[in-house]
Amino acid sequence: MSRHSKEFKLEAIRLMNEQERPIAEIARELGVKRTLLYRWRDEFNTKSGKAFKGSGRPRSDEMSELSRLRQENKALKEERDILKKAAAYFAKDLK
Known part of the structure; x- marks a missing residue:
């Protein structure tokens, strides 16, 4: 089961797309690894609405x-x- 909720992942992707800050800085702010942010973004771009099926656990x-x-x-x-x-x-x- 995923550790982060779908909403958390979508917000992370939004920050990556809208902010003009380094991905490493956003990753530190969110408390996740930079590579995880890239993976979430890739999954979202390939699966769009079907990305992040699990509910995650806050x-x-x-x-x-x-x-x-x-x-x-x-x-x-x-x-x-x-x-x-x-x-x-x-x-x-x-x-």
Whole structure:
């Protein structure tokens, strides 16, 4: 079974295609070997929509980071909404 999810692989390919950075740098950032990125890209280019059939298993550190980021995102959205309401309230008083 694959260690990385299909979404992870597709995102890695997107980074390789859209970024003007060395593949080695992208590989370090993602925590994978450069040769693996090339293999994923080749598989995607040859099989297109049928590439990466396995679901993959997210690593536990990736899952905990994802959970933390989702919680942070939720808190930031709540904070933003409160600030929007406060700004509207004080702007109303200025008129």
